[in-house]
Amino acid sequence: MPRNVLVSNGRFAVALDDKARIRDVYFPYVGLENHAVGHKFRFGVWVNSKFEWLEEDWDIVMTYLPETLTSRYKMRKQSYGIELEVNDSIHNSKDVFLRKIKVSNNLNCDQEVRLFFTQDFHIYGYEAGDTAFFEPNTNGIVHYKGKRYFLVGGATSGKGFYQYAVGHKEGEGKEGTWRDCEDGQLSQQPCCSRLS
Numbered sequence: 161m162p163r164n165v166l167v168s169n170g171r172f173a174v175a176l177d178d179k180a181r182i183r184d185v186y187f188p189y190v191g192l193e194n195h196a197v198g199h200k201f202r203f204g205v206w207v208n209s210k211f212e213w214l215e216e217d218w219d220i221v222m223t224y225l226p227e228t229l230t231s232r233y234k235m236r237k238q239s240y241g242i243e244l245e246v247n248d249s250i251h252n253s254k255d256v257f258l259r260k261i262k263v264s265n266n267l268n269c270d271q272e273v274r275l276f277f278t279q280d281f282h283i284y285g286y287e288a289g290d291t292a293f294f295e296p297n298t299n300g301i302v303h304y305k306g307k308r309y310f311l312v313g314g315a316t317s318g319k320g321f322y323q324y325a326v327g328h329k330e331g332e333g334k335e336g337t338w339r340d341c342e343d344g345q346l347s348q349q350p351c352c353s354r355l356s
Contacts, residue, residue, distance in 0.1 A: 164222050165231045167248055172255040178222065179203070179214055180233045180246050185281070187255065187308070195308065199280040206274040206344040207240045214244075241267035274322070276341040280329065283308050292326050293351035301326065325349045 163175035163183060168190055175184035182201035184194050204213045214220075219236045225247065233246040243264040250257055265271050283290055283305040292303045299320025300313030314321055323346035327337035340346055 165248060167229060167231065167250045169250045169252050169255070172250055174250065174257050176231065176248060179220060180235070194285055195281055195283045197282045197285050199282055201280055202278040202338050204276040204341050206276065207242060208271055209344065211342050211344055241265065242271065242273060274344060278338040278341065279303060279312055281310060287329070294324050294326060323348060326351055
């Protein structure tokens with residue numbers, strides 16, 4: 161599958177598809193050690209008790225911010241009355257992937273909106289031994305295997321993750337923790353090996 165966006169600083173690179181899903185994570189060399197190998201890092205939205213992955217029936221237009229290598233996805237769902245602007249980039253001197261999301265309510269009433277993100281790392285290019293845990297001091301999820309560690313964090317109005325879940329993937333009949341998102345509530349499960 162082609163990648164619509166590639167952001168990089170020369171050591172760390174992230175490739176995204178047409179739905180703003182991360183599909184490739186390269187480190188410590190661009191093109192070598194792909195820690196996602198095409199697996200979807202899903203992106204979902206919950207609006208007033210309705211959940212949907214940003215995969216179907218969304219109007220999505222991808223460009224770059226003027227004179228930058230920062231992506232600009234404009235995502236709109238008429239029936240939800242919301243619009244998202246998603247900007248992705250890599251810090252120029254630090255190995256940090258940055259994602260900023262602006263949510264606009266196009267209706268004349270208040271709406272509750274929650275955003276959900278999943279990670280499906282395959283560190284070193286394979287899933288065996290992938291491990292993760294919720295780290296309360298950073299309020300983030302740490303994914304690791306061998307010498308590779310990835311910290312995933314976020315903030316809304318200065319606060320960290322509202323909810324989190326860590327669980328199993330690709331084995332024993334389990335699809336992955338991403339299914340936990342679909343009711344708008346996460347389990348707060350703090351750790352697990354071989355997760356999604």
